[in-house]
Amino acid sequence: MNIVISGYGRMGQIIEQKAKEKGHFIISTVDPIATGASNKFLSSDILKEADVVIDFSIPETALKNAEIVCSAGKKIVMGTTGWYSNMNNMQELVSTKGSAIIWSGNFSLGVNIFFAILSRASEIMNSFSEYDPFIHEFHHNKKADSPSGTASMMGDIVINSIDRKSVIVSEELKRQISPEELHISSTRGGSIPGTHLLTFDSPVDTIELKHTARGREGFALGAIKAGEWIMNKNGFFNINNMMQDIIKGDNSYDQS
Ligand SMILES: NC(=O)c1ccc[n+]([C@@H]2O[C@H](COP(=O)([O-])OP(=O)(O)OC[C@H]3O[C@@H](n4cnc5c(N)ncnc54)[C@H](OP(=O)(O)O)[C@@H]3O)[C@@H](O)[C@H]2O)c1
Numbered sequence: 001m002n003i004v005i006s007g008y009g010r011m012g013q014i015i016e017q018k019a020k021e022k023g024h025f026i027i028s029t030v031d032p033i034a035t036g037a038s039n040k041f042l043s044s045d046i047l048k049e050a051d052v053v054i055d056f057s058i059p060e061t062a063l064k065n066a067e068i069v070c071s072a073g074k075k076i077v078m079g080t081t082g083w084y085s086n087m088n089n090m091q092e093l094v095s096t097k098g099s100a101i102i103w104s105g106n107f108s109l110g111v112n113i114f115f116a117i118l119s120r121a122s123e124i125m126n127s128f129s130e131y132d133p134f135i136h137e138f139h140h141n142k143k144a145d146s147p148s149g150t151a152s153m154m155g156d157i158v159i160n161s162i163d164r165k166s167v168i169v170s171e172e173l174k175r176q177i178s179p180e181e182l183h184i185s186s187t188r189g190g191s192i193p194g195t196h197l198l199t200f201d202s203p204v205d206t207i208e209l210k211h212t213a214r215g216r217e218g219f220a221l222g223a224i225k226a227g228e229w230i231m232n233k234n235g236f237f238n239i240n241n242m243m244q245d246i247i248k249g250d251n252s253y254d255q256s
Pocket residue numbers: 006007008009010011012030031032033034041042056057058059061065078079080081082104105106107108219
């Protein structure tokens with residue numbers, strides 16, 4: 001696969017390394033400032049030999065980058081976050097220009113497999129009211145926000161599948177928790193890249209499902225896999241489409 005990397009920051013550089021290890025070709029790295037990038041701006045010239053563009057740049061340029069890529073008839077993996085208020089415009093791009101976009105706020109393959117497991121576990125637990133779910137996450141001491149986006153997504157999965165839970169609470173609780181509330185709590189400290197835990201606790205035992213990231217490589221590997229997946233597809237996709245396709249071997253998401 002011939003890859004153009006758009007955004008040569010921390011993620012762009014890890015993607016370059018991992019893609020080469022997997023035998024892919026990096027035909028260009030695009031970044032207006034970063035040293036080591038081969039081009040400053042995306043253009044149809046750079047894209048000529050490309051199969052896929054993997055974009056981990058900045059929110060302000062995500063839509064414009066996608067437009068350049070789709071106009072050139074190329075596919076794009078959009079890992080950049082923060083552009084989601086433009087979701088309709090991004091979708092519109094694919095309908096007017098053709099081509100394909102796959103986006104996700106979390107391309108980690110492990111996390112997405114974890115989500116699929118949590119979803120099934122929550123479906124099972126919907127029938128067992130003696131098990132009470134709660135979520136805890138750990139991150140390094142530089143993280144600016146809490147709970148993590150991943151923990152919030154885990155909360156949505158639980159709420160969607162377990163009828164007795166309908167409200168996520170993540171603030172410090174100075175009162176007893178209500179039965180319909182799902183608690184997400186956070187710890188900040190050290191260098192932890194990200195650990196997420198879903199616990200189902202009953203009066204007699206505890207079931208714990210845990211994902212532990214060792215670094216940012218998981219995002220890179222998932223984004224490369226998304227590039228491989230989207231290469232022969234047309235349409236607007238989220239990583240959930242890819243996961244369902246791979247898990248079920250079902251190609252019905254291919255809108256080409
Ligand atoms: N979806 C996921 O799984 C996932 C995982 C990790 C991170 N992310 C997201 O990916 C993005 C990048 O993260 P990061 O940690 O790699 O950040 P980063 O180290 O700051 O890298 C972003 C790079 O993009 C460059 N850039 C700015 N304008 C550009 C343009 N027009 N075209 C191409 N590149 C441009 C930036 O240059 P300047 O320094 O000059 O601005 C910077 O070098 C963020 O939105 C982050 O939230 C997503």
